[in-house]
Amino acid sequence: MAVQKVDMSVDLGFFRLTNPVLTASGTFGYGIEMMPFVELKKLGGVVTKGLYFEPREGNPPPRLVEVTAGLLNAIGLPGIGVKAFIRDILPRLREEKATVIVNVCGETVEEYVKVVRCLDEAEGIAFYELNISCPNVEEEGRCPALNPQATYSVVSRVKKAAQRPIVTKLSPNVTDIALIARAAEEAGSDALSLVNTFLGLAVNVETRRPKLANVYGGLSGPAIKPLALRLVYQTVQAVNIPVIGLGGIVTGYDALEFLSVGARAVQIGTANFFDPQATLRIIQEMEEFCREHNISRIEDFIGSFRI
Amino acid sequence: MAVQKVDMSVDLGFFRLTNPVLTASGTFGYGIEMMPFVELKKLGGVVTKGLYFEPREGNPPPRLVEVTAGLLNAIGLPGIGVKAFIRDILPRLREEKATVIVNVCGETVEEYVKVVRCLDEAEGIAFYELNISCPNVEEEGRCPALNPQATYSVVSRVKKAAQRPIVTKLSPNVTDIALIARAAEEAGSDALSLVNTFLGLAVNVETRRPKLANVYGGLSGPAIKPLALRLVYQTVQAVNIPVIGLGGIVTGYDALEFLSVGARAVQIGTANFFDPQATLRIIQEMEEFCREHNISRIEDFIGSFRI
Amino acid sequence: MEREVCLVQAKILEKYKWGQYILFYLFAPEISKLAKPGQFVMIRVSEQFIPLLRRPFSLMSVDPSEGRIAIFFQIVGRGTSRLSQYSPGESLSLIGPLGQGYSLSVLKPGDKVILVGGGRGIAPLFFLAQQLKEKKIRVMIFYGGKSAQDLPLKSLIEEELGVEELVLATEDGSLGEKGLVTEVLERKEIWPRIERVYVCGPEAMMRKIARMIEVWGVPGEFSLETYMGCGLGICWSCVRRIKKANSWSWVKICEEGPVFPGEVIKWEED
Amino acid sequence: MEREVCLVQAKILEKYKWGQYILFYLFAPEISKLAKPGQFVMIRVSEQFIPLLRRPFSLMSVDPSEGRIAIFFQIVGRGTSRLSQYSPGESLSLIGPLGQGYSLSVLKPGDKVILVGGGRGIAPLFFLAQQLKEKKIRVMIFYGGKSAQDLPLKSLIEEELGVEELVLATEDGSLGEKGLVTEVLERKEIWPRIERVYVCGPEAMMRKIARMIEVWGVPGEFSLETYMGCGLGICWSCVRRIKKANSWSWVKICEEGPVFPGEVIKWEED
Ligand SMILES: Cc1cc2nc3c(=O)[nH]c(=O)nc-3n(C[C@H](O)[C@H](O)[C@H](O)COP(=O)(O)OP(=O)(O)OC[C@H]3O[C@@H](n4cnc5c(N)ncnc54)[C@H](O)[C@@H]3O)c2cc1C
Numbered sequence A, B: 001m002a003v004q005k006v007d008m009s010v011d012l013g014f015f016r017l018t019n020p021v022l023t024a025s026g027t028f029g030y031g032i033e034m035m036p037f038v039e040l041k042k043l044g045g046v047v048t049k050g051l052y053f054e055p056r057e058g059n060p061p062p063r064l065v066e067v068t069a070g071l072l073n074a075i076g077l078p079g080i081g082v083k084a085f086i087r088d089i090l091p092r093l094r095e096e097k098a099t100v101i102v103n104v105c106g107e108t109v110e111e112y113v114k115v116v117r118c119l120d121e122a123e124g125i126a127f128y129e130l131n132i133s134c135p136n137v138e139e140e141g142r143c144p145a146l147n148p149q150a151t152y153s154v155v156s157r158v159k160k161a162a163q164r165p166i167v168t169k170l171s172p173n174v175t176d177i178a179l180i181a182r183a184a185e186e187a188g189s190d191a192l193s194l195v196n197t198f199l200g201l202a203v204n205v206e207t208r209r210p211k212l213a214n215v216y217g218g219l220s221g222p223a224i225k226p227l228a229l230r231l232v233y234q235t236v237q238a239v240n241i242p243v244i245g246l247g248g249i250v251t252g253y254d255a256l257e258f259l260s261v262g263a264r265a266v267q268i269g270t271a272n273f274f275d276p277q278a279t280l281r282i283i284q285e286m287e288e289f290c291r292e293h294n295i296s297r298i299e300d301f302i303g304s305f306r307i
Numbered sequence C, D: 001m002e003r004e005v006c007l008v009q010a011k012i013l014e015k016y017k018w019g020q021y022i023l024f025y026l027f028a029p030e031i032s033k034l035a036k037p038g039q040f041v042m043i044r045v046s047e048q049f050i051p052l053l054r055r056p057f058s059l060m061s062v063d064p065s066e067g068r069i070a071i072f073f074q075i076v077g078r079g080t081s082r083l084s085q086y087s088p089g090e091s092l093s094l095i096g097p098l099g100q101g102y103s104l105s106v107l108k109p110g111d112k113v114i115l116v117g118g119g120r121g122i123a124p125l126f127f128l129a130q131q132l133k134e135k136k137i138r139v140m141i142f143y144g145g146k147s148a149q150d151l152p153l154k155s156l157i158e159e160e161l162g163v164e165e166l167v168l169a170t171e172d173g174s175l176g177e178k179g180l181v182t183e184v185l186e187r188k189e190i191w192p193r194i195e196r197v198y199v200c201g202p203e204a205m206m207r208k209i210a211r212m213i214e215v216w217g218v219p220g221e222f223s224l225e226t227y228m229g230c231g232l233g234i235c236w237s238c239v240r241r242i243k244k245a246n247s248w249s250w251v252k253i254c255e256e257g258p259v260f261p262g263e264v265i266k267w268e269e270d
């Protein structure tokens, strides 16, 4: 009587994903780099590296350092800029039939709007993910994601400009995630994704200098999973729009933890670095779990967590 | 020409520690449990398990669960209460010539004050550590450590009542640690210690239930080190009182990272669970490092970090 | 509370493996001299941080004259799986002996007792039987499991313990009597002649036996398992509801247990 | 960018160890068929999360007919230390071949080239020499290290590569000529007869050689090392300043390198 075929599709309301596994921005390149390992159309979606309007250099190295069960990164959002993306990358992603989600960045609110307007002209994009943890958007280098007013103002401006649905990606470095989540919801965000990286620091005791040129870096990987899961659960309880969960997911079991607390999809980040087929493996492991537990639709598992 | 003997003592202003290594509250019992492994007087100090006025039961089990490179705990601050501590434990700690630091808890501000007044009567305590991350102090189960006003109000009340110096222990679960740190400083705290645990969640996917009976738990251990180090560094920059750093320290090298960014002492928590001699080993490893690098006083190393 | 506890590097002397069950003989003279049946050791299974915590294992056999101790365990997760990869010649970091063991002093030569072990729960009872033998107590062992593979210590018990009777029980009937060990125990009408019962095994099994002996008025001692963060009494994670001064308190199993008399234990319902 | 890259489980066929240096021969037929000298593989050194990331290693020898490849590495930290514990018969997860290798097509039979390897930097040059030999290029190898222990591949080079000249240099003079390999190189007045130089080794050594050949006008190719998070072009961590269209850009070494002509590299100062 075991379930033969599991319906892995999930509905975000504004978009139905063929399965709940997306890539996390900045950990899967623009997608095409990973074609030797992953048939892109098998993924729920490919979230691109963050795109500003212009090409960007990023930070000086060292940009990445390994810490216990995680990474600290201060890559600095280098990239080819939105026009080169549309010209050189997007057509190839479309050829591959990938579900494309573009991670949108900006140094100012105007830049976010400019990027989105430019992308709106192009075909073959499913929706946008707004990275409101970019530094330098507000004064003092603090990002909008740390403050409900700033979050509201960026999201509402971009939402008004954009012709496609918007997922706002939240930062975990806040006292009360519900406040920020509700601000994004009120500003019209169609969904939320979290977490971005946790702010961290590593010191080289020999040289007494930071291990990253940028001093601070963002922590990702298995180390952050329990923290990310808590934040996702709190967010699910705070809002009525879909939530996409991520942070430290390496196995199908990890992904199911996020779905159980109510995330409708997940993103896989750091795991891609050491296992380029992590996304496909995770889909498989989730499907396997569903078959073993007689769950015919993955949507039935979402939100099944009971305290 | 190598340094033979390293002066490991550090001055907190109000107290000189024989070395910068303390135990973290809740991870070393009341001290006496660890006497088979550690000669207590060799430590910079023993910070006790958090004490309320009355004995407390704590949470139902499961109270602890292992996660990647860390623990989630929701022990719930069980304990024998301050009177039993003074009667049964303190005399034995004094016999051992331990430097005793009592971690003070309260369900209300009044209880904090009551605990401190009671301890003030007893001899053999060096100073207090105020655990302002206890749940239930304010309404809605949120702890004072998340809010500068609440922090100010608890710390100033206790400071006025207490005859011994007070170290305020901060929670890491905040957007801006500098705000909270400054509130505690303004309230008269003699020093700060951080971090307490990071709020996390773990789900058993089979049962779709939380792995801890209390649902949420606090994350500690190697996983949190880069986050703790960042918060300690930010705090050191924000205040003029001494800062005690902790979070994920397992080796002398880890401890030195915290001293380099300006912590004047460190606490060792989770490491005691798997290596009961972690504190002594860490002191040794730090001394070794100093000898190898010709540092004759550990205080010369403190704050040596340069960006 | 000034306990004698050692933190040692213990070399693995011999290793035996039966499917998911492993038996290690270790060289740990200090621990072997102090150990009492029912006590346990905390073992560090990886120098890396995964898994981070030590794991508790009962002392299964102790030979102070040779400085040898043994642990017997089942692979059930990450820690035991990692532990199973060690080989003779390698060393393990051990802390022990920890906890309060079974009480033997109440018994006198000629007394008859029953030991009931389910699966890996046989471990502390093996050590107990060694000491009961020395005290000339008459021992009857009930050793149960799902099937024959779960009773790997059968031969060792027969060879080393010289017990009066060894009753084997398997759920599938592949060895000994068919059925749960508790059912087999119930069938034998032995209670009136029994001085004391010592039990270690799954919660459900222990709970049933606790009910049984309450009826018969036979005292019983049970070795409890809980999640143990430290084994040293410093983390407060290992608590169970235990009756103290007529009320149920959360008691640290690693300090006051793992062995308790049946009447003070609050059993977990499934 | 549709690269041919494989993700394979490669069995360790042979292992050699000289102090802190290890040589593994692995069975990886797909990679052996695609590989070019200067390319590398990313190896997962632990299935646990510590260390989390793969580590990059140059292909040191390739035999497509037997499906064999080799890596040669020095133990310098946690990852290489863990890797050194693997034994023949065990398998490693490999991704490769990655990156752009040395260019050989510019050479014609009879040309004379120099290969300069410092310590573990000899690895990609060994593979290069194998292919240069097939192309009938005349090869002179400079192989330097702190002392004799740092030149463990000496015999293998002599036996397998049939190079025209092998110059050994050690800082303590315990083998070959005494001094830094760059000093020894300077002493030999060979530049006018040299078509091309291929270099791999510590940054300081490579920088010196880059200056030297600039003076002599000999083209050189250098294999750079940076911290590599993925090796796949997706993490943007491995950047170095490389001259492109006359300005210095941060370029991903894993994609466009690790080998670059000397004139486009911005050298790190100590
Ligand atoms: C005092 C005491 C003595 C013990 N003696 C023995 C013995 O002699 N032989 C033996 O095989 N086992 C013994 N155990 C159980 C043994 O400690 C656990 O099987 C082991 O810790 C599991 O570790 P793991 O990493 O393999 O499992 P994990 O991957 O951590 O978990 C696997 C499963 O085991 C459960 N589990 C994990 N830790 C414990 C624990 N400390 N107690 C109970 N269940 C746990 C988990 O809930 C999970 O269901 C004893 C436990 C205690 C408390």
Ligand SMILES: Cc1cc2nc3c(=O)[nH]c(=O)nc-3n(C[C@H](O)[C@H](O)[C@H](O)COP(=O)(O)OP(=O)(O)OC[C@H]3O[C@@H](n4cnc5c(N)ncnc54)[C@H](O)[C@@H]3O)c2cc1C
Pocket: D040, D051, D055, D056, D057, D058, D059, D071, D072, D073, D074, D075, D076, D077, D078, D079, D080, D081, D120, D123, D124, D224, D225, D226, D227, D228, D258
């Ligand atoms: C393209 C490429 C090819 C390489 N080929 C070889 C080879 O054939 N043989 C060989 O022995 N080594 C080679 N290396 C270097 C090798 O990758 C590092 O020595 C190894 O990753 C160190 O890992 P670890 O965990 O032992 O060291 P860690 O504990 O991570 O660090 C120890 C030291 O090594 C440095 N280090 C760490 N990772 C790297 C890295 N990716 N690149 C440079 N330095 C690093 C650290 O800064 C530190 O000083 C190559 C590196 C690159 C980029």
Ligand SMILES: Cc1cc2nc3c(=O)[nH]c(=O)nc-3n(C[C@H](O)[C@H](O)[C@H](O)COP(=O)(O)O)c2cc1C
Pocket: A024, A025, A026, A027, A049, A050, A071, A073, A075, A077, A103, A131, A169, A195, A196, A197, A219, A220, A221, A222, A224, A246, A247, A248, A249, A267, A268, A269, A270, A271, D235
């Ligand atoms: C190297 C690196 C680069 C990243 N770049 C981006 C980015 O461009 N935009 C973004 O929104 N998040 C970026 N992130 C954050 C990830 O998308 C993800 O939120 C985070 O890594 C947590 O997930 P993980 O633990 O699965 O890696 C980056 C993370 C890493 C490690």
Ligand SMILES: Cc1cc2nc3c(=O)[nH]c(=O)nc-3n(C[C@H](O)[C@H](O)[C@H](O)COP(=O)(O)O)c2cc1C
Pocket: B024, B025, B026, B027, B049, B050, B071, B073, B075, B077, B103, B131, B169, B195, B196, B197, B219, B220, B221, B222, B224, B246, B247, B248, B249, B267, B268, B269, B270, B271, C235
């Ligand atoms: C089991 C456990 C119990 C704890 N109990 C207390 C406590 O009673 N009072 C307190 O201030 N902190 C308590 N803490 C927090 C630690 O003191 C410390 O802040 C935290 O564990 C981070 O340090 P670590 O990573 O070195 O463990 C507890 C931590 C753990 C793991």
Ligand code: FES
Pocket: C227, C228, C229, C230, C231, C232, C233, C234, C235, C236, C237, C238, C239, C252, C253, C254, C255
């Ligand atoms: S296991 Fe830590 S107190 Fe019992």
Ligand code: FES
Pocket: D227, D228, D229, D230, D231, D232, D233, D234, D235, D236, D237, D238, D239, D252, D253, D254, D255
């Ligand atoms: S190593 Fe990740 S992009 Fe080069």
